[in-house]
Structures are given as C-alpha cells and as structure tokens.
Amino acid sequence: MATTPKTLIGRAQELVTSTQVWKSVFRNRLPDDRRSRALVVLSNVFLHLHPVRIHKSGIRVKFTWCMGGLTFFFFLVLTFTGLLLMFYYRPTVAYAYMDIVDLAEQVPLGIMRELHRWSGHAMVITVWLHMLRVFLTGSYKPPREFNWSVGVLLLVLTLLLSFTGYLLPWDQLAIWAITVGSNMARATPLLGHEGPGSALLTLGDVPLITSGSDARFALLGGRFVGEGALLRFYVLHCVGIPLVAAILMAVHFWRVRKDGGISRPL
Amino acid sequence: MTDAKVDASSGGAAPPTTPVPSGKPGAFSRRTFMRWSIPTGWTAFTAACVSGLVATGRFMFPNVLFEPPQSFKAGRPDEYNVGEVDTRWVDSYGVWIVRDQTGFYALIATCTHLGCTPNWLATENKFKCPCHGSGFYRTGVNFEGPAPRPLERARIVLADDGQILIDKSVKYQQEKGDWEKPGSFLRA
Numbered sequence: 001m002a003t004t005p006k007t008l009i010g011r012a013q014e015l016v017t018s019t020q021v022w023k024s025v026f027r028n029r030l031p032d033d034r035r036s037r038a039l040v041v042l043s044n045v046f047l048h049l050h051p052v053r054i055h056k057s058g059i060r061v062k063f064t065w066c067m068g069g070l071t072f073f074f075f076l077v078l079t080f081t082g083l084l085l086m087f088y089y090r091p092t093v094a095y096a097y098m099d100i101v102d103l104a105e106q107v108p109l110g111i112m113r114e115l116h117r118w119s120g121h122a123m124v125i126t127v128w129l130h131m132l133r134v135f136l137t138g139s140y141k142p143p144r145e146f147n148w149s150v151g152v153l154l155l156v157l158t159l160l161l162s163f164t165g166y167l168l169p170w171d172q173l174a175i176w177a178i179t180v181g182s183n184m185a186r187a188t189p190l191l192g193h194e195g196p197g198s199a200l201l202t203l204g205d206v207p208l209i210t211s212g213s214d215a216r217f218a219l220l221g222g223r224f225v226g227e228g229a230l231l232r233f234y235v236l237h238c239v240g241i242p243l244v245a246a247i248l249m250a251v252h253f254w255r256v257r258k259d260g261g262i263s264r265p266l
Numbered sequence: 267m268t269d270a271k272v273d274a275s276s277g278g279a280a281p282p283t284t285p286v287p288s289g290k291p292g293a294f295s296r297r298t299f300m301r302w303s304i305p306t307g308w309t310a311f312t313a314a315c316v317s318g319l320v321a322t323g324r325f326m327f328p329n330v331l332f333e334p335p336q337s338f339k340a341g342r343p344d345e346y347n348v349g350e351v352d353t354r355w356v357d358s359y360g361v362w363i364v365r366d367q368t369g370f371y372a373l374i375a376t377c378t379h380l381g382c383t384p385n386w387l388a389t390e391n392k393f394k395c396p397c398h399g400s401g402f403y404r405t406g407v408n409f410e411g412p413a414p415r416p417l418e419r420a421r422i423v424l425a426d427d428g429q430i431l432i433d434k435s436v437k438y439q440q441e442k443g444d445w446e447k448p449g450s451f452l453r454a
Contacts, residue, residue, distance in 0.1 A: 179380075179381050179382060180381060180382065180397070183381040212331070213327060218327065221328065222333050223331075223333060224333070224360075226333060227332065228328070228332075
C-alpha cells in the first residue's frame with residue numbers, strides 16, 4: 001500500500017480498512033496475492049466449505065454439469081421461499097387449503113408459492129441429473145464410495161421433502177396421493193399391519209401391530225390421512241427432514257474435498 | 267501404597283505389584299466401590315438412554331384419536347330397505363351396509379387397489395373408484411379396473427339392544443373364503 005501512489009480510491013480504501021470495525025470482521029488484508037486470497041477462504045465460515053484451490057477440471061461444466069451446485073442452490077431457494085410461506089400457511093384441516101388459495105390470490109407477490117413449488121420440482125430433477133453425472137464419470141468409485149452413499153441418503157431425503165410437501169395444499173390430489181403413497185407403509189415387514197411377519201408380534205391373543213399401532217399410523221398420526229397427518233407432514237417438511245438434509249449436505253460437501261476433490265480422475 | 271513404593275525403589279526392574287486394598291478384609295474399600303459403581307452406573311445410563319428412546323417413540327402414538335371409532339351401532343334392521351346399498355355411514359365411518367333378500371353385509375369403503383374411497387353409483391349398480399377406475403359389483407366383487415381383489419367386509423352382528431353392530435377391526439376377505447364365516451353376514 002505504501003509504495004503505490006495515493007489515489008483517491010486508495011486513500012478511501014485505506015481509511016475504511018484501517019477502522020476497528022473492518023479489522024474486527026476481516027482478519028486478513030485485502031486479497032491481492034495468492035496467500036491473502038487463500039486466507040480469505042480459510043478464515044470465512046461460509047467460504048471455508050469450498051476448497052482454497054481446485055483443479056482446473058473442477059470448473060469445467062462438461063465435467064460436473066453444475067448439477068450438485070444447482071441442487072444446493074434450489075435447496076437455498078426452497079429454504080427462503082418456504083420460510084416466507086410459513087408466515088401465511090396454517091397446517092390445519094380448516095385453514096390449509098384456503099391459505100394456499102390466499103397465497104396465490106391475496107398475498108402480495110403471489111408467485112411465492114409457485115417459486116417454492118417449481119424449485120421443488122427442479123431440485124428433484126437436478127439431484128437425479130447430479131446422480132447420473134456422478135455415475136457416468138465413475139465418481140462413485142473408491143475412495144468416493146462413502147460419499148456416494150451419503151448422496152443416496154440425500155436423494156431419499158429430497159424425495160421425502162417432495163412427498164411431504166405434496167400433502168400441504170390439502171386438495172383432493174394431495175389427500176389421495178398421500179393416501180396411496182402412505183399405504184405402502186402398511187406392507188412394512190414386521191411393523192406394518194399388512195406386512196410380512198407382523199402377525200407374529202402378539203401378546204398372547206392380542207396382536208401388537210394393528211391399523212392403530214403400525215408404521216403407517218406413526219407416519220400419519222391416525223388411521224387415515226386427516227388432521228394428524230397434515231400436521232406431522234408439515235413438521236417433517238419444514239423442520240425434520242431439512243435439518244437432517246442440512247447435516248448430511250455438510251458431510252457431503254466436506255467429503256467431496258476430503259475424497260480427492262470435485263470431479264477429476266485420481 | 268507405601269509398600270508398593272518401597273518395592274519399586276529397591277527392586278528397580280521388579281514389576282509393579284498390585285496395591286493391596288486398604289482397610290480390613292471385607293471392609294467397603296475404594297476398589298469395591300469402583301467394581302460395583304462403574305458397571306452399575308453404565309447400566310443405569312444405558313437403561314436411561316434406551317427408555318428415553320422408547321418414550322420418544324411412544325410419544326408418536328397418541329392415546330386419544332379424534333377420528334370415528336372402528337366399531338359403531340348402525341340402527342335397527344328395519345330401517346334398511348331390501349335391495350338397497352345404504353350410503354348413510356360412508357362419510358362418517360367408511361362403510362356401506364347392503365340389504366339383500368336374505369340379510370345384511372357391511373362393505374368397507376376402501377378400494378383394494380391403492381386405498382382410495384370408491385363411490386356407489388346407483389344408476390350403474392356398481393361401486394366405482396375415482397382414483398384409477400376400479401369397479402365392484404354390489405356384492406363387493408371386483409370386475410373392472412386395476413383392483414386385484416374384492417372389497418373387504420366388516421363384522422356385522424346384532425347387538426343386545428336389537429341394533430346392527432359394525433366392527434371394522436374385524437375384516438372378512440372373499441379370496442380367503444371369509445365371506446362364508448358367521449359375522450361377515452347378518453341373516454334377517
């Protein structure tokens with residue numbers, strides 16, 4: 001700094017960066033060489049998930065299709081728009097459907113719900129394409145096999161987010177789609193009341209696994225898709241599954257770095 | 267303690283001897299305390315963790331359900347017209363009561379394809395599911411669409427007070443031969 005001639009911009013910059021407020025936030029000097037650029041990434045909580053240096057193939061679109069990044073982008077969009085929707089939507093049988101109608105017709109910027117819906121569809125599509133790309137480039141092979149497994153869990157969570165969100169509009173399509181979908185849980189081995197082996201779980205003559213105590217009941221909070229199911233799916237959709245997904249995403253991104261970096265031969 | 271120290275300093279390479287438990291034999295020593303308290307503590311901790319997990323799982327199964335009971339009284343037999351499929355209990359309990367020439371049977375209004383609720387179409391004399399188009403005769407037997415088996419029947423008996431008693435928790439499936447059993451049919 002001292003060697004460069006004092007321009008107006010240079011002087012203003014010096015003024016700002018010498019304040020205690022600035023220095024308390026940014027511990028290192030401005031990123032004007034390789035070392036300070038690396039330090040910026042290392043010392044920032046948001047940037048540090050990303051590697052300081054990546055191989056040049058890592059930024060080639062043909063290598064990654066950018067699908068993992070886009071999936072994460074849609075997750076962020078969904079988190080933000082979903083949070084906004086929560087200010088208006090009430091997950092009860094009496095209000096749910098009309099609140100969804102109001103979100104389109106009465107609430108300012110009535111496309112917020114559509115943004116959430118379309119981003120949800122897009123996330124499912126990009127996560128599949130991401131998986132396809134990882135498969136085609138053989139990036140599931142050792143030492144990345146653990147991260148592939150984490151990715152499979154994230155795929156399942158993405159589909160579950162989509163499934164739980166499907167019920168919330170509480171229209172005929174939603175109710176019957178979840179009725180049909182959750183009926184699969186009846187056939188859970190041992191824990192579904194129509195599943196194999198559930199008849200073995202008895203206390204004397206009393207069956208333990210009935211339509212009022214099986215896996216589907218735990219999911220729906222009732223014998224059919226009603227008030228309990230709406231509330232449970234809402235809580236799972238807004239808190240439960242996103243929380244688990246966020247933790248697994250942190251592991252997923254971390255392991256991308258630790259297992260040899262993004263999309264390149266090892 | 268002192269004994270062990272003396273041994274170690276005089277013998278040099280001698281292996282460290284086990285310290286003798288202090289106090290008189292049979293007294294409650296520190297070692298005895300540890301030998302019992304550590305396993306007991308871990309067992310108690312594990313039990314607490316497991317019971318916490320079980321309690322959390324149990325939390326998801328409510329004690330009171332705000333939904334119609336599985337069993338209900340459906341009025342007196344003479345309130346039903348011969349040859350009619352009665353739809354008065356479908357919305358509340360999900361059951362059709364059919365009165366034919368010889369008696370009554372109760373069909374559970376759940377499609378055997380994927381679990382939607384079919385409609386009774388009186389003009390076409392059939393049950394028709396709106397989800398995927400499965401059709402059932404008034405007996406409950408499937409004849410069109412993807413449904414793989416007939417509708418299930420619920421237990422139907424006469425209660426002591428002369429009313430019809432329906433119990434949905436007892437089901438009779440035609441393909442298992444259950445429709446021959448008493449309880450699947452109520453003779454008038």
